[in-house]
Amino acid sequence: MFDSLSDKLLGSLKKLRGQSKISEENIQEAIKEIRLSLLEADVNFKVVKSFIDAVRAKAIGAEVLQGVNPGQQFVKIVHDELVRVLGSEAVELDLKSSDGRPAIVMMVGLQGAGKTTTSAKLSLFIRQKYKKKPGLVPADIYRPAAIEQLKTLGNNLGVPVFPSEASQKPEAILEKALIWARENMVEVLILDTAGRSQIDDQLMEELERLKAIANPREILLVADAMLGQQSVAVAEGFHGRLGLSGLVLTKVDGDARGGAALSIRETTGIPVKFLGVGEKSDALEIFHPDRLASRILDMGDVLSLVERAQEVIDEKQAMESAKKIATKQFTVEDFLVQMQMMKKLGGLEGIMGMLPGMGQAMKQLKDQTKPDDEMKRIEAIIRSMTKEERQDHRILNGSRRARIAKGSGTQVSEVNKFIKSFEQSQKAMSQLMKMGMGGALGGMFGKGGGKGGMPPFRGPGGGRFPF
Numbered sequence: 105m106f107d108s109l110s111d112k113l114l115g116s117l118k119k120l121r122g123q124s125k126i127s128e129e130n131i132q133e134a135i136k137e138i139r140l141s142l143l144e145a146d147v148n149f150k151v152v153k154s155f156i157d158a159v160r161a162k163a164i165g166a167e168v169l170q171g172v173n174p175g176q177q178f179v180k181i182v183h184d185e186l187v188r189v190l191g192s193e194a195v196e197l198d199l200k201s202s203d204g205r206p207a208i209v210m211m212v213g214l215q216g217a218g219k220t221t222t223s224a225k226l227s228l229f230i231r232q233k234y235k236k237k238p239g240l241v242p243a244d245i246y247r248p249a250a251i252e253q254l255k256t257l258g259n260n261l262g263v264p265v266f267p268s269e270a271s272q273k274p275e276a277i278l279e280k281a282l283i284w285a286r287e288n289m290v291e292v293l294i295l296d297t298a299g300r301s302q303i304d305d306q307l308m309e310e311l312e313r314l315k316a317i318a319n320p321r322e323i324l325l326v327a328d329a330m331l332g333q334q335s336v337a338v339a340e341g342f343h344g345r346l347g348l349s350g351l352v353l354t355k356v357d358g359d360a361r362g363g364a365a366l367s368i369r370e371t372t373g374i375p376v377k378f379l380g381v382g383e384k385s386d387a388l389e390i391f392h393p394d395r396l397a398s399r400i401l402d403m404g405d406v407l408s409l410v411e412r413a414q415e416v417i418d419e420k421q422a423m424e425s426a427k428k429i430a431t432k433q434f435t436v437e438d439f440l441v442q443m444q445m446m447k448k449l450g451g452l453e454g455i456m457g458m459l460p461g462m463g464q465a466m467k468q469l470k471d472q473t474k475p476d477d478e479m480k481r482i483e484a485i486i487r488s489m490t491k492e493e494r495q496d497h498r499i500l501n502g503s504r505r506a507r508i509a510k511g512s513g514t515q516v517s518e519v520n521k522f523i524k525s526f527e528q529s530q531k532a533m534s535q536l537m538k539m540g541m542g543g544a545l546g547g548m549f550g551k552g553g554g555k556g557g558m559p560p561f562r563g564p565g566g567g568r569f570p571f
């Protein structure tokens with residue numbers, strides 16, 4: 105869905121993502137590329153402008169959020185803005201009915217947009233999601249076989265279809281269908297109307313008359329996503345005459361570029377309620393702006409990872425660890441604390457599973473030692489050490505090591521290996537601190553008064569866990 109937009113946006117964000125520091129120059133560059141990606145996706149230029157302005161303003165004033173990698177923070181800004189443009193929240197259908205009268209959903213749109221297909225999809229959705237009895241009314245008397253088309257679709261789904269006849273006027277069809285609906289206990293009546301190749305007065309007048317009779321709870325414009333931002337003019341045209349309650353964007357499964365989805369809400373204020381994602385009757389999705397934004401940005405769950413990290417890591421503890429590393433006093437005891445924090449985050453596998461692209465890397469790791477297994481072994485080793493030993497591992501002589509191996513159910517060689525790699529990482533960390541990696545480690549431990557961050561760990565690219 106919106107693959108090329110997604111690829112382009114990701115391309116422009118990729119460069120920033122991993123960086124611990126982001127310069128204004130970087131941001132300008134990324135913003136330029138984002139602007140281009142949106143225009144290429146046929147997003148309305150006004151929407152592009154307001155999008156870019158908002159992202160720029162937020163990015164430049166964004167020194168607030170501590171403990172989050174600035175690259176990720178920028179991704180979040182873009183994501184949030186995307187969600188805003190898409191409409192922030194999913195908007196439910198209004199299907200309230202009263203006095204035994206069914207709620208009416210009127211489907212309108214240009215020729216071939218997908219009104220009839222979507223009518224059938226919606227009837228299935230209403231039955232499944234709202235547990236209400238739907239009924240379908242074909243009111244397109246102009247196109248030959250249009251009535252048959254809806255009858256067939258309804259029959260396949262077991263949804264009752266009013267037996268319209270092409271010789272009747274649409275208004276007469278609707279009036280009879282209302283009676284039919286009461287008799288058949290239909291709770292939601294879906295009215296499929298005729299399409300035109302473009303907005304014309306005759307069509308609009310007919311739709312206005314139908315609206316007056318039906319008094320519909322919903323008037324949904326069905327629009328082909330392939331039309332891109334052209335659909336804005338179509339939506340405005342229909343909205344001006346009928347007052348639309350929502351939109352359904354169809355054929356999103358094709359190579360639609362995203363222009364319609366991103367332009368229409370912002371420019372018309374009408375919420376997109378559904379996406380049509382295929383020809384079959386179940387190919388209908390509720391439009392969730394946040395999910396779509398995440399899908400477009402393919403963020404994995406970077407942000408929820410960051411949020412969870414912020415929740416579980418005690419800032420004071422983290423700052424203490426950071427100070428100790430700086431003075432080269434990072435002990436095995438501290439290491440255990442860090443490891444426990446990591447466990448709270450769902451273990452290394454949990455963390456990596458949430459990082460984009462890491463799922464793949466995890467698969468490749470599968471036949472090697474599982475990182476979490478190794479974590480468990482190391483924890484057993486540490487737990488078999490006395491407090492004294494954890495404070496200063498240098499007192500670990502041969503007999504102490506043998507005791508620890510026995511106590512943890514491991515081999516002396518494994519204890520040795522752990523101690524050796526611990527020393528290496530201790531050294532590496534203190535060097536990092538000396539090199540003024542406050543920034544990078546700030547992401548791990550929370551920078552001055554920050555909210556804390558990630559415990560130290562290295563992914564599979566950095567060799568085997570943990571060092």
Ligand SMILES: Nc1nc2c(ncn2[C@@H]2O[C@H](COP(=O)(O)OP(=O)(O)OP(=O)(O)O)[C@@H](O)[C@H]2O)c(=O)[nH]1
Pocket residue numbers: 213214215216217218219220221222244247250298299300326354355356357358379380381382383387
């Ligand atoms: N791939 C895909 N095809 C769709 C989707 N929705 C509709 N179609 C196809 O688009 C074509 C037109 O759909 P219809 O439902 O007949 O469109 P309509 O708006 O009722 O057309 P008219 O009644 O002629 O105005 C059909 O071939 C549908 O199968 C969708 O979400 N994805």
Ligand SMILES: [Mg+2]
Pocket residue numbers: 219220221244250297299
């Ligand atoms: Mg039709």
